[in-house]
Amino acid sequence: MKLIVEKLVTELNHQAIVQDISFYVNEGEFVGVIGPNGSGKSTLLKTLYRVLKPAEGAVMLDDEAITSYQHKEFAKKVAVVGQESSVPFDFSVLDLVLMGRNPHKRLLDQETKVDHDIAIDALKHVGLEGYEQRSFATLSGGEKQRVIIARAIAQEPSFFILDEPTNHLDIHHQLHILDVLQRSNMTVLTALHDLNLAASYCDRIIVMQDGRLVANGSPKETLTKQLLEEVFQVEATIWTHPLTQKVQVMYVSPGMKQGIFDHQLKSWLQS
Template structure:
């Protein structure tokens, strides 16, 4: 399913947090949102999964306005894993995953045998079938994230929104979670802190700074030394992964007085080079 975000703007308490953000994701692409803390990544995703209503602009799924849909219709198309999803639930794993079926249930809302089979398949898909009867609070961080991804898969959406899905996970768990997301073949929007993970797994990156898109494209095009110095305030050395060829980054501190603009925030001046993808731009490749 194609996702088109057009001129999205968000204001909270009179402060502009997003400035006319435009983003496009082709069917099946994994799109990464990267940027420093406070750059607007989570705000943008909250608009996409309708936890926040924008002051302007639209979010469209295959051309249909997401915010004009009723809650059930929207939940059948889009599932989200927000940061706050890591809160403790006093449920079993099977009960957590079964919540993903609610948008598809009518009347009494009782789960059917078909629902139970879909949930079991989702758990098996993320390698967590053996956890079905475990209590969710007693799981490790990586196990919890697998279960929450299974819940999203059980929802049978066509778009998946992930806000920092690898937070608090060790490196092996981070790689496993992003591999699961990649293998889902859904259209995915994911906010990521780790630029090397983003470069390895994403088809395209959108860089946010001060509530604006300042760069967009394939990872090797976007993650330049100049951009990383200006936006993240670090000196970066680009290398190629010896097996995959993906861009990998080594970081140093910048020399004193160089790099990131002082005082940049969501209400400050626009950073150089805002990016709005043209309407006739070709879809980025989707390697699988």
């Protein structure tokens, strides 16, 4: 399933938050969206999964405009995990994950054994086997996030759109969830804050700044010292991990630099 975005503009309160963005996501690709806070990442994704309407431009999914899909047909193809995991009513974990099966059912259809098996398997994928009867409201933030991801997996989509899916997760579960997504062989477009996770898992990275796309390429092409200074206002050392051969980022804060300078000065004065 291929996504094509052409000259997309999205406005909020008559202000362009996403400005003239064009890119594509090929079938089976794992593409990350990065950028500082307020760069327009969430607004872009909300436009792609039809919460917001574009002011200009086109979004095509398998050569059809996303606006042409009926809600249920779109949900069969695209699963969404947003930043907010709030649920207005309390449900058991299993009931919430079973909601992911709704696009595949007619009105008033009951859940089948196949639906239950798919939901149980989705919970196993996110490491929540045995949580089926737990109340969603009693879970930790990280557990809730994993339930929401399990619900998306239970949809059996062809395309995942995720906005900061590793929020609230400890590092073990961050890696586990991204491993699950990567092994799924589905097309993935996800916003990520952690640049090293983006570098480790993404085939390509889209970089946003002030609502515009400023870079689009492999992690090696996009995560450069110059780009990090210009877009994120941080100084960093870029290196290649000896085991994974993936680009990795080591940050140097002004305080760290000052500490190193003070230590060197003290050693010089004492010599």
